[in-house]
Amino acid sequence: QSRAHVLAHPNSINIIAQSLSSENIKTKIAALEILGAMCLVPGGHRKVLESMLHYQKYACERARFQTIIYDLDRSTGVYKEEVGLKTAIMSFINAILNYGAGQTQLEFRLHLRYEFLMLGIQPIIDKLRSHENAVLDRHLDFFEMVRNEDERELGKKFESVHIDTRSATSMFELLRKKLALSLAYSSLMSILQHMLLMPYNNSSKCASQWLIIDRIVQQMVLQEKNGKDPDLAPVEINFTHIIRQIACENDIKSFQQKMREIEKANDDLNLKMQKKERECEAKTQEKEELISTVNKMKTKLEKEIANHQETKQNISDMSSLIHELQAQLENECAEKKKLQYMVSTGSLPDDAKMDFSSASLGFKSNSNLITNRTIPLSLPQNLSKNHLNAQNGASLPPPPPPPPPPVGGPPPPPPMASKRNPSVESSTTTTRKKNTPASSQPLKSFNWSKLPDTKLNGSIWTNIDEAKVRLLFIKFFRFSLFH
Template sequence: MDDLMDRIWGCFNRLSPSEKKPPDRSDDHFDSHAFSHTNKVSRTMSDNSAANCRMLHLKPSDLIDTQQLESAFQDLLGELDLSPDKQRQLNEQSAEKKWMMVVEQSTRMDKSAACDAGVKRLEDYLQMFPDKYSLPLAIQQLEGLAISLRTESVSFVQKFIESDGVVLLADLLNKCRQNGEGCLAVPLLSCFRALLNSSVGRSSVIECASPHVLLAIAGALDLPQHRCKTLSLEILSGLCLAAEGGHKAVLQALTDAQPLLGERTRFQTIVNDLHREYHSTTTTDSEGATSSVETLSDGPAEQSLEFRLHLRYEFLMLGIQEVIDRLRNAHGSTLEDHFDLFEMMRQEDEQELASSLDSGSSSPVDFESPAGMAEALSQKLDNTVALPHLISLLQHLLMIPGDDKHVHLWRLFDLILQQLSLHTALGNFSSADPQFSTPLQLDMNELISRLRTQNDCDKLEKELSEANAELENERRRVLELENRISDMQDGLSLSSFSRISDLSSSPSDPCHSPTFGNSGGLLPQ
């Protein structure tokens, strides 16, 4: 209890490590013009607040009546945004301790003007994006806003949300992505991360009236700065674990972000960043990406085995296992712990699935071997009415070639089985995975035509790229030949001119000069 009281008391006077230094005007996060009125608020405090400042050393006789104290203390608990258990423990404190906390809270400066100034600054940046000269000041001011959102009371965060500050942050973050300005995106993402410290902030990010807030955070994965990727993944991972409905909202955002990120498959950017070799000795980026894989593949925590397996298999299809094998033992112990946790959870889920198969075999199922899974499936369906359908399914699958020309058919089978398996396990798969929000309605001719068209389009793109490269080589060859021909023609012209000159000046020239008569006319030869 004493430790809890110390922590609560420290909330009123806490400093971050970066703030524990002598004050310096260059470290101010907001300029003096925007917040000059803060000093006016300080000088115009009410007499009641000034009296409270002098009551830090209280006597029992100085306390206000019980009803007023309880009302003020409940307001204080609302500002702290504590859990019900913590609130109950604080309510059990003595009246003197309650009064000291109320007095300390009342002496804190009113930050509503600072909140309004921060929102106004976001609006100004949206109208006129900072150029390279004003960018350092803009970064400093947004960092100050992030600190305020992290350290101020719930009323400050609530006022920021009511002023559409969350939507402004998302709009400005989208503008940073469009302009490729990752330096300004870092403090914006820090503001979003600061909002996650309170339940009000988390709800505002997930349940915002504007659906593009989470989409903007997911779109920040497209920025080249490693810090932007790390912050974006931290926010998305935190929402998956900390907020009700957060996992579904994050999946929806990552699904909708595929066009922004240029992905053919969901989660492709996350796995590609793990594949990429960073020119850095730190493992922060890899740890953030691996942690996001863990939180996403868990799905609705411990509620659906099939859904966890579905998401984990999606990552395995993108090559996450190759990344784990390559990076294991190559970096720090923290990253290795993430890999161990991922593989441990995978093994537990696969063992649970194998035990539910009731195949009658004591040997474990090899989920990476087609033969092992086919054997387990045949044993599971042995002596059941479903076995003939499995045999028919395998027989018809054997008729389909496995070359590139027919790969779209195998992809179609995969997509159909994913939806059907989730529908069987969850009843309503659209409530879990937004990727399947549209009911399964198949027009085989149209679907196969579209898949074949996409496959043909991929081939045509590859052939076009090769043809363009070959055409460029041919153009170079033509230019080289034209230059050689031009040089040869120039050399031939010079040679002919030189020979004619030599012949005209020779004494043995057979051409005689014309002879003129006395009258100046030509005489016949």
């Protein structure tokens, strides 16, 4: 309950700390034992540190713990009192170093120990060994043991065995090597450059500025993640929040850098897209041109197909005309046979008269049909005129005989009947020459191939007598005109 009352009182620890200014050794020992015990109580460690800061102002000390280090070094003249005071001081120092935040934080132990080392505790410890007191030596050994462990752990951080904290050159070299290849090296150089710009005269302003830098750096190192300060904070600064803000700023800068890279990549993609669009437009234009070309070729092909169909129709019409002409030729051949019969017999029966009258009318109608029949003018390219003339020459009959003489003249006398000599007749048929009238001017020849004389034997042309045929046609036309 007494401990709870002491902690509950706002000024109790400060009043106890003021007892250190007493000249009574037992009072000092009692005050140090109480303060050391308060360091073991939860929440008491920070109050003890605040009481030391209060005593610094109360005793007008230059630094905190200055009176304690002074009492540790001075001699009282009485060995027992002197050893007891020095043992109480070392017990208090070990308690304030290794309890509270010092139980878990290496930085806090190094921070407080560095304050004692700056006040000159190390040569005092070496001098205290001369007292050869077991209890005092045990406190001294514990202090040096924890110090060596902390320094080895700090050396591992910088990949070194030992760090000489008394040499500014060695500490700066470690920092330079540690930060040379990191992003923080530029910040270190900036800190050093701005430190060169600070005032360096002996005024109090210069010392205060360096003290502020020292306190702010200490607070930044010691402050916990939740923003609490294990030691007294010179300024109300939440370094965790500031670090987060700076980290956010760094993230923002990195995001901005990424955004610039993304924008650059986007611009490149836009350029590529525009290039692809131009290529696509060119391809589309080529496609349209190809489509128009295909349409033109399609139209031309349709015209060619229509022409081909028309040509096929013309060929079909010509084929039907050829068949009709062949049928007429067959009829003419039948009439020819009848004429040959009439020529050979010299008489014309009554039934033949009717046949000849109908044949003459059919011949006239057929001749009119031939003359009035319209032959297509456009012929297929593969059907040449020579081929057509050859077909017509093979199928068409010879030209009709000349028109009969006027009706008023007397008919010519019939030929004298005489006996024919077969041998003479055969010779005359083979050597008979056609009475072909000659033209005064050259005429176009038909594309008919003339049969040679060697091929006339056995054909119808050897048995035809042109005179008899002409006479027969004269009689036929006269008979037709008479009727």
